[in-house]
Amino acid sequence: MMANHLLTGITFGLSLCIISWMVGILGGALLQKTSYFEKLSHLNLIPSKAVNRALGIEQFKWVVKNSFFRFLNQSIRVEGKRTDLASVRHQMTLAEINHLIGFLFVAAAAWYQSFNVSFVFGLGMIIPNVILNAYPSLLQQENKRRIDQLLNRQPRHNEDAALA
Template structure:
């Protein structure tokens, strides 16, 4: 966490366009995460009231995002090896769940971090103007 690479990874933004997020299905994915058993997985990134420390939640989101990215890359390497050695179908059966369980959560964290950043920036701006 204290490396330059972690700092670079903590500010990644794969998809900046809200329309592209909609096209790849982030809105239904977000609904699934919020309204199913997935909501119980990482309680540290839950905003329940206005007294929560958004900077701390952003830090936890970054950790979660990077963990999911590492998982995605690792499984993708194994899946591509399996495509080469066993066939396309075998590799795809690994990549589809990998995408849903690692890449999409990472993209969701990026989207949520952008929302937090906008809020924190506006809060800082209001504080400095008063």
């Protein structure tokens, strides 16, 4: 019975995670128009590289880069030196927030189902939620930190022209 609830929870969680991507896109679009978006753009849930490494973010990045997932968000792509990093960072922030909204959506449903069906069913829902919503959000945060380092190293052409 427990194995059945776990497998059913994973299946239901997987389905709900795909729906949560749409919920996240809608929620992110609404949130983008508020003052909270700027505050969330600097969100850093796990600042430690060691913790990210322990969680397996590098392996997750490899999976994303070497599977069909790389085709999902084409606006987050650095093609060379002429890429507008600020625009890429904005798209990463939007994707990160969308995944966080999706994570909270599925987590709330899993919490409800833990009491309604069984704890194991709810726990089964969390497994795909972590893989399909939490890990992408953490990966976006890590990538944003790398882009921030690049942006801080770039000379500010507009400010330099204004000072001259």
